[in-house]
Amino acid sequence: MSNTRGISFSNIDAEWKLALDPENIFWSLLPRSNGEFMLPDDLISLYKKEHEHLDTEMRNFRFNEPLNCVYIDPTDRCNANCPYCYIPSKIRKHGKQMTWEQLDAALSKIADHFKGAKKKPVIVFHAAEPLLVKDILFQAIREYHGKMLFGIQTNSLLLEKKDVTFMKQYRVGVGISLDAATAAVNNRSRVSVTGGGNFKKAVQALDWFKGYEGLNVIATVSKYNVNKLSELVKFLHRKKVPCVLLNPVRLTQKRSWGLKPDDMVYAKNLMKAVETAMELTQKTGRQIVIGNFTNVILAIISPTARRMMCDISPCGGGRTFLTVTADGEMVPCGEFIGFKEFSGGNIFRTSIDKAMNSKPFKQIRERMVEKIDECDTCDFRHICGSPCPAEMYARGNMYKKAEFCEFYKEIIRQAFKMIAEDKVKYLLRKDSMDQMVMEYQY
Amino acid sequence: MNKANKAEKKTKAAISFHMKCAKTANGLTHFVMYGDVPKKKMPL
Numbered sequence: 160m161s162n163t164r165g166i167s168f169s170n171i172d173a174e175w176k177l178a179l180d181p182e183n184i185f186w187s188l189l190p191r192s193n194g195e196f197m198l199p200d201d202l203i204s205l206y207k208k209e210h211e212h213l214d215t216e217m218r219n220f221r222f223n224e225p226l227n228c229v230y231i232d233p234t235d236r237c238n239a240n241c242p243y244c245y246i247p248s249k250i251r252k253h254g255k256q257m258t259w260e261q262l263d264a265a266l267s268k269i270a271d272h273f274k275g276a277k278k279k280p281v282i283v284f285h286a287a288e289p290l291l292v293k294d295i296l297f298q299a300i301r302e303y304h305g306k307m308l309f310g311i312q313t314n315s316l317l318l319e320k321k322d323v324t325f326m327k328q329y330r331v332g333v334g335i336s337l338d339a340a341t342a343a344v345n346n347r348s349r350v351s352v353t354g355g356g357n358f359k360k361a362v363q364a365l366d367w368f369k370g371y372e373g374l375n376v377i378a379t380v381s382k383y384n385v386n387k388l389s390e391l392v393k394f395l396h397r398k399k400v401p402c403v404l405l406n407p408v409r410l411t412q413k414r415s416w417g418l419k420p421d422d423m424v425y426a427k428n429l430m431k432a433v434e435t436a437m438e439l440t441q442k443t444g445r446q447i448v449i450g451n452f453t454n455v456i457l458a459i460i461s462p463t464a465r466r467m468m469c470d471i472s473p474c475g476g477g478r479t480f481l482t483v484t485a486d487g488e489m490v491p492c493g494e495f496i497g498f499k500e501f502s503g504g505n506i507f508r509t510s511i512d513k514a515m516n517s518k519p520f521k522q523i524r525e526r527m528v529e530k531i532d533e534c535d536t537c538d539f540r541h542i543c544g545s546p547c548p549a550e551m552y553a554r555g556n557m558y559k560k561a562e563f564c565e566f567y568k569e570i571i572r573q574a575f576k577m578i579a580e581d582k583v584k585y586l587l588r589k590d591s592m593d594q595m596v597m598e599y600q601y
Numbered sequence: 602m603n604k605a606n607k608a609e610k611k612t613k614a615a616i617s618f619h620m621k622c623a624k625t626a627n628g629l630t631h632f633v634m635y636g637d638v639p640k641k642k643m644p645l
Binding site: 192460 | 613617
């Protein structure tokens with residue numbers, strides 16, 4: 160049997176070549192020297208010394224990370240009608256809403272599940288629009304904040320100034336949905352059911368939060384806004400937003416399929432946005448981070464420190480996080496809300512442990528890059544993770560490579576280039592390096 | 602090639618490093634996400 164493990168080589172640009180063990184992300188950037196690229200023998204020694212430890216680290220990160228986050232959709236209803244929403248429109252119009260008693264019961268069960276755990280679990284109130292039931296959300300935060308950390312993802316249409324004061328007081332993480340720096344572009348995709356869009360309210364929310372440390376903006380990148388990402392970064396920087404995610408539109412519902420931006424156009428514009436963020440950070444001393452690109456950087460320099468669990472295989476769905484829908488069903492991730500066959504049980508009747516060990520959850524955990532054609536031999540398989548299983552299931556086959564495969568390949572190459580150019584310090588938050596320990600450095 | 606470029610070429614060397622988070626991933630502030638909001642205010 161031949162040994163398939165080892166270091167592979169690929170081009171980053173004319174000046175840099177990448178040497179990488181795709182299995183454990185041991186990497187080295189090799190500069191052109193006298194027209195040649197050379198792998199020094201002491202670097203080979205370093206690889207031999209570290210590769211077993213890196214194998215273990217990657218294995219543990221992929222298969223032994225515990226559940227640490229529960230998304231709760233306290234209502235299936237929404238006051239918006241975004242054309243790419245992954246929740247079927249029928250559910251959003253007539254869906255259920257949790258009562259306080261139900262939300263309390265769900266949180267109580269979650270608290271019991273995490274009793275004795277070293278870390279507090281993270282609870283994120285998410286889609287459809289959680290602020291439709293804000294009274295019970297805020298009651299939950301007041302009652303459970305000693306046991307849990309909270310986040311709220313909102314289109315901000317119902318946000319009031321007093322809500323912002325409350326969220327700041329309880330150190331709630333907040334994600335505001337905003338797709339563009341102008342109403343004309345934003346309101347094409349962030350459509351409210353009463354007409355118009357959320358632009359005005361989202362901008363008002365940013366002004367109210369005024370640089371709050373827990374503030375994020377989440378933009379869904381589609382054909383509509385793909386050419387406007389850099390402008391969005393400039394706008395958000397002026398509004399003192401510390402972090403923005405420029406996430407790809409998920410093609411989980413058919414109506415979103417026509418909105419997919421071209422992979423290379425998206426990659427080019429994302430990198431332009433990253434450059435803009437770096438320039439603004441250097442010029443003003445106030446940082447804005449493109450979270451999804453930073454996650455790629457982390458996947459390379461510190462794989463276990465990455466935060467977004469879509470870009471790892473198996474993904475975090477049904478593994479490090481799960482979603483509780485408004486009627487109590489536990490699904491591996493919110494993207495599966497339209498697929499009843501992926502329910503691992505109902506939180507009002509079933510234990511979280513039982514859901515985690517259910518067949519549908521195992522099915523998602525078993526979806527790995529090793530079983531996907533092309534991904535199985537791709538050098539970047541443990542950096543991108545080939546998202547997303549729900550999206551690919553909706554498109555007919557979960558075991559197909561990522562819809563945005565070429566996009567991921569390009570931004571990963573660009574991430575290596577930025578590491579070679581010593582730009583990491585502009586891409587991570589200033590204080591984050593204090594939390595990092597250098598394990599080895601060539 | 603000017604002198605500055607020549608100097609840059611000479612100093613280029615292979616790069617490789619690996620970091621670990623001193624805190625666990627759940628407490629990271631590389632970018633603040635849900636659940637990561639620091640208790641105290643941070644300078645912007």
